Amino acid sequence: DQQVKQNSPSLSVQEGRISILNCDYTNSMFDYFLWYKKYPAEGPTFLISISSIKDKNEDGRFTVFLNKSAKHLSLHIVPSQPGDSAVYFCAASGGTSYDKVIFGPGTSLSVIP
Amino acid sequence: GAVVSQHPSWVICKSGTSVKIECRSLDFQATTMFWYRQFPKQSLMLMATSNEGSKATYEQGVEKDKFLINHASLTLSTLTVTSAHPEDSSFYICSASSRRLHEQYFGPGTRLTVT
Numbered sequence: 001d002q003q004v005k006q007n008s009p010s011l012s013v014q015e016g017r018i019s020i021l022n023c024d025y026t027n028s029m030f031d032y033f034l035w036y037k038k039y040p041a042e043g044p045t046f047l048i049s050i051s052s053i054k055d056k057n058e059d060g061r062f063t064v065f066l067n068k069s070a071k072h073l074s075l076h077i078v079p080s081q082p083g084d085s086a087v088y089f090c091a092a093s094g095g096t097s098y099d100k101v102i103f104g105p106g107t108s109l110s111v112i113p
Numbered sequence: 114g115a116v117v118s119q120h121p122s123w124v125i126c127k128s129g130t131s132v133k134i135e136c137r138s139l140d141f142q143a144t145t146m147f148w149y150r151q152f153p154k155q156s157l158m159l160m161a162t163s164n165e166g167s168k169a170t171y172e173q174g175v176e177k178d179k180f181l182i183n184h185a186s187l188t189l190s191t192l193t194v195t196s197a198h199p200e201d202s203s204f205y206i207c208s209a210s211s212r213r214l215h216e217q218y219f220g221p222g223t224r225l226t227v228t
Binding site: 041045 | 117119147155156157159162204206207208216217218219220221222224
């Protein structure tokens, strides 16, 4: 039973355009959401997070939107750059933020120059 | 930023031997460390959670006698794969968090190949 879903295994975007990565979750107890970026043969790198009390969090080119009623969040990257090409994992946790985190299956983003 | 290291970055061992992987938090004290496993083109699978000074909590389906986890200090956790078999070949990643940090920070991973 997958609690965090990323239904698009891959996404291709032209350089300079917007990349939108989507994530859905099923557990209503989740109250903290994170996005990680991962290159092959490396550990994930934390990108951005959002608490359930917010519906938007922005950090530079990265913005995460949270729709609690729909149990849906998305990561927007604007403008997309070739260096953004990586696998992006959506993750969620319940309770305190350092509880265990449940990861989605990931979306592989390719930014085409 | 928070830095987590892993050693070794890759290891090849023979079937039946044991392998130890170290995970260190370099610039913060990690009250909790997590061990993940990633198969090719798959997501990260949490294996266990370890808190400093206490026994690790293993996820369902993970053999605690096979994957020994020790979190002896606030900066070091080790994962020992005992009597390794080819099916244990995988990419093992640790992460660490603390009460000061809001997120988990990941190590670079260890590629284990069992021949």
